Amino acid sequence: MRRLPRVLGFVVLGLVVLVMLVAAGVYLNAQRRLGEHFDNPVPDVKVAGTPEQVERGKYLVAAFPGCAGCHARNPAASPPVLDGNYIADLKPLGEFYAPNLTPGGPLKDWSDGEIVRAIREGVDKSGRGLLVMPSEEYQHLSDDDVQAVVAYLRSQPAVQHDQPPISPSPLGIVLMGTGQVSTSRQPPVRGVAGPPRGATAAYGKYLIDTSGCTTCHGANLDGQNIPQGPPPGPNLRIVKGWTQEQFLRALREGVDPSDHHLADTMPWRQYGRGTDDDLKAIYEHLRSMP
Numbered sequence: 001m002r003r004l005p006r007v008l009g010f011v012v013l014g015l016v017v018l019v020m021l022v023a024a025g026v027y028l029n030a031q032r033r034l035g036e037h038f039d040n041p042v043p044d045v046k047v048a049g050t051p052e053q054v055e056r057g058k059y060l061v062a063a064f065p066g067c068a069g070c071h072a073r074n075p076a077a078s079p080p081v082l083d084g085n086y087i088a089d090l091k092p093l094g095e096f097y098a099p100n101l102t103p104g105g106p107l108k109d110w111s112d113g114e115i116v117r118a119i120r121e122g123v124d125k126s127g128r129g130l131l132v133m134p135s136e137e138y139q140h141l142s143d144d145d146v147q148a149v150v151a152y153l154r155s156q157p158a159v160q161h162d163q164p165p166i167s168p169s170p171l172g173i174v175l176m177g178t179g180q181v182s183t184s185r186q187p188p189v190r191g192v193a194g195p196p197r198g199a200t201a202a203y204g205k206y207l208i209d210t211s212g213c214t215t216c217h218g219a220n221l222d223g224q225n226i227p228q229g230p231p232p233g234p235n236l237r238i239v240k241g242w243t244q245e246q247f248l249r250a251l252r253e254g255v256d257p258s259d260h261h262l263a264d265t266m267p268w269r270q271y272g273r274g275t276d277d278d279l280k281a282i283y284e285h286l287r288s289m290p
Contacts, residue, residue, distance in 0.1 A: 085098050
């Protein structure tokens with residue numbers, strides 16, 4: 001009996017050492033993931049920057065909120081200026097700042113191909129994998145549209161300001177170290193041709209695939225939650241019971257057919273900037289889903 005306290009002490013000490021070793025392994029793995037570099041080749045792209053490209057890029061950034069929702073300090077501005085922003089929704093995972101994408105930020109030293117790679121493949125100028133970048137959706141952007149976005153980024157007024165570095169919280173480190181949160185790196189993407197623009201289900205699917213809808217509504221738009229993601233949005237098959245006019249009203253006024261206001265997490269103001277044909281195309285695709 002007199003040996004029991006000593007045995008228990010060794011057991012407790014062993015458990016403490018084991019916990020420390022696991023914690024150290026998780027931390028080191030998180031640091032490895034944060035510093036991981038990839039060999040995605042830089043596309044050989046030189047964007048012409050025509051007025052038509054700039055206008056198309058401005059429309060995509062303003063109407064479909066993936067870019068403005070994270071990178072614009074004032075996403076409601078028309079057009080939004082992607083001058084870098086604190087991402088409050090990620091507070092539990094740490095301090096995350098979307099970078100300044102105006103010509104006054106780091107992109108002034110990037111080539112057009114490096115920007116295209118970052119957008120569609122989630123890899124920065126140095127080859128490091130980006131965090132919280134929806135490249136799994138942007139990889140579907142057509143060559144024409146991704147170049148239009150680059151043309152718009154280059155056309156913005158230059159904004160210069162300092163931003164703190166990314167600082168993961170203990171929870172963020174655990175999730176990264178255990179592989180539950182990873183970089184946004186995608187395989188190399190080349191030669192993407194989008195469908196013809198128009199109020200068709202095919203073009204509506206293209207807009208949905210590239211506009212961040214699946215982030216909240218799930219990969220199949222059925223309202224399934226994404227681990228460590230935002231709260232799930234509703235199953236979008238509910239739209240099958242709406243008229244086209246009711247759908248357009250929901251995205252233009254934020255009110256559904258039952259006169260309920262859409263949740264604040266739904267960026268309907270940005271989507272509502274879409275043209276009638278684009279919103280009708282989205283409606284047609286949602287109506288066509290099984």
